[in-house]
Amino acid sequence: MLEVKNLQAGYDYLQVLWDVSIHVSQGEFVALLGPNGAGKTTILRTIAGVITPMAGKVRLNGESIGGLSAHQIHRKGLSFVPEDLNLFAGMTVHENLLLGAYGIRDKNKVKESLDLVLSLFPRLAERRNQLAGTLSGGERKMLGVARGLMSGPSLLLVDEPSLGLAPLLVMSVLEALQELNRNGVTILLVEQNVNMTLHLTDRSYVLEQGRIALEGTSAALLENEHVQEAYLALGE
């Protein structure tokens, strides 16, 4: 479904990603792990079109999307839930969700998506007419993911949903993602919370200094010596 080949990317003259190749198949739950500054967020931003790749190929469902702008890529069925969410703080939860389905003209379809995300996050249904800017941290994350789902994407990119959340909420947000994946949404997740992520996802990539250092099934990576040493034993 998603294929990234020999991607080079960065900001202005600062190259962050060197020759990164990853792929995500239909229905998979894949994680990108790695220390701060490794370039995880940059990968997601480049795939989503927020920044333009310097070189390399990005293909979504066989179609090249490298170099398209973010709104065009979104219309091809990819939703990006960034770390800072970029919610419309001055609008209600309901309006934020409606905007998530911006490109969709079919009213029934919008209604269906709305019902779906509100059943996934009942908390948002309670907060429906509240301004997004007044939500708590956990609710904001839910709204970010829910808004991303409103367009019925074939692929969801989620950047550090656990950031800034209390441990209990981290669990519930990550479990919500797992639930979504079981319902057929393909997900590429960036996370710092290595232990929990490896237990939830199918496959993972470990990114270090802008390059893919390790890849494999999450179960295998849990047993990997380097992962245990660098991310599990000391990191947690």
Added chain:
Amino acid sequence: MAFTDLFDVLITGILRGGIYALMALGLALVFGVMNISNFAHGEFYMIGAYVAFFAIKAFGLDPIPAIVVAGLAGFVMGIVIEKGIFYSLRRRSKEEWVMNTFLVTVGLSFIIQNMAFILWGATYRGTDAYWKGTIQITPGMGVSVDRVVSFLIAIVTMAAFWLFLRRTQTGRAIRAVSQEERGATLVGINLNNIHTLTFALSCMLAGVAGGSLLSITQAYPAMGAKPLLASWLVVIMVGLGNVSGSIIGGLIVGVLEAASYYFLGAGWQNVVSLIVLILILLFKPSGLLGTEVKGVLER
């Protein structure tokens, strides 16, 4: 002084303020969504007035269709100017956007004014009252029907516009862009289209304002300066980029002007408005209803 005098002042001010509110709404919208301080806004008012004039004199249109045509002319001109100037500027200018666009709009204002001068000369072009007669509001005061109708047009237009911003997906997209550009692109909103639409709508509002006041204020090339100043007063008073506040602000400025006419005489209205503005900025720099202004500091 009598209570009825105060009432008269209030009514005069409110009627006057409706059009200021309509102008200020467009100004606030363009600032909020595109971060442009549009100093050519008065020129679209002027174009609206001329278009209404020619629609009536040359094509024999009735007032309401003429005002609609004036609005459409503003809309089309807005598209042309946005696509022709601001779109290409946006692709080249990342830094100093606020200053660059400010200078561009000042230049535009000169160009449009002088083009109007070359095309139509310095003659005042007006029309007879759209709707004849006066309405007796209190025994001591009658107001021309045109004033009242132009106020109603302003109110209806603003109400329709408010509904458009709240209830339609495109309206929501405009608000989304003004609040969070990155978020807007991430839900699939094409910023370029929204910018063009916003600018065109803003010019349309100014065109409607100019058209509906034609029988009261005649069309001439420099006529845009006064409504521009008044609408800037409104926008600064309530807070830059505050769309709904511009309606209240418009009425406040209208009443202030009417009061200074009444108590101090003609010519003092700008002094009074500016003093009030200075006081507001001294004690509440973000404006009466102002909240945070998007991106001015970053760009």
